[in-house]
Amino acid sequence: MRRNYEALFGAYYERYFDFKSEKMSDAEAIACTADAYYGVQSRGEMEKAVVYIAEGKIHLTHSKIFIKAKERIVGALNSLDLNKLQIETTSDEYKDILERRDMVLDEIDNIPVDYSPYSRWKYHEMGKEVNNYFGLIYNELKDKSKIIEKVLDRFERECTNTLSENIVVKTALLELLIRYNVKVDEEELVKLRSELEQFEIGYVGQQLSEFEKLDLSFRIKDLMSKL
Structure with missing residues (x-):
């Protein structure tokens, strides 16, 4: 499980930077990445956690976050089924996921909110x-x-x-x-x-x-x- 767990984080970030290399804005690149991984979070609680944590961590590097994206990420991370997550991960993975989740939830409020739905260069x-x-x-x-x-x-x-x-x-x-x-x-x-x-x-x-x-x-x- 550990290999899949780390690989999913890596694959998510790699896809984002692939979109960035196509001269996309930060907002468009993360929107395209989120779309590309839309179905992954439904495979299990570990996948759901990793996908939304990865998306959230990328947003932390941006100057703004679209209000709907923030609500979606915060809602998903707060609604994780921790019992299922424990079953699907090792004890170290479980602890790591919770630490990463808490970091994203703590810091995401520090990003200025963008109310425009357009994926664009800020x-x-x-x-x-x-x-x-x-x-x-x-x-x-x-x-x-x-x-x-x-x-x-x-x-x-x-x-x-x-x-x-x-x-x-x-x-x-x-x-x-x-x-x-x-x-x-x-x-x-x-x-x-x-x-x-x-x-x-x-x-x-x-x-x-x-x-x-x-x-x-x-x-x-x-x-x-x-x-």
């Missing part, structure tokens, strides 16, 4: 991802005028996923173009500026917190004054 994560990619290609790209095209190609999926991702990508991109004084195609620059000018912060709904909305509004206003 505000600061998205900006960081754009900055990282921009830095990666800036020195490699001989024709800097194509940098807008390259960045938007890389984040095409995110820009069509949610409005918050779309606007944060383009805000971060414009900030970097100004910071590095990059000479780009004027038509592309006008298109980006026009999109930000027409953007209404209320359209993002619960995809951003009130603080994030305020911060994004200030960033866009600052950009408009510089362009």
Whole structure:
């Protein structure tokens, strides 16, 4: 039993990082992993415990947790049948599971709650991802005028996923173009500026917190004054 127990934890984390390697956001990668292991928790109490503990531990590394995911994980871990769990595991496994479960339950309340149901890059994560990619290609790209095209190609999926991702990508991109004084195609620059000018912060709904909305509004206003 011990081998299966450890292997299930390892397989769950491996599947998550496989999704991350496909350039998914933290939220999308864990959502896809949870879907992939949807039926596993019904095989036994050990499997149920491991799957929800693993999912919970991954969420502890994220900046936010979707409210429904939190409720589902907490509910599942609190409803474990400990008598069945003892039968299915060794005494060491049983003790280890309870320690891991308690750690997840203790720490999960420290993660800010996300009320938007969209699996997406979170505000600061998205900006960081754009900055990282921009830095990666800036020195490699001989024709800097194509940098807008390259960045938007890389984040095409995110820009069509949610409005918050779309606007944060383009805000971060414009900030970097100004910071590095990059000479780009004027038509592309006008298109980006026009999109930000027409953007209404209320359209993002619960995809951003009130603080994030305020911060994004200030960033866009600052950009408009510089362009």
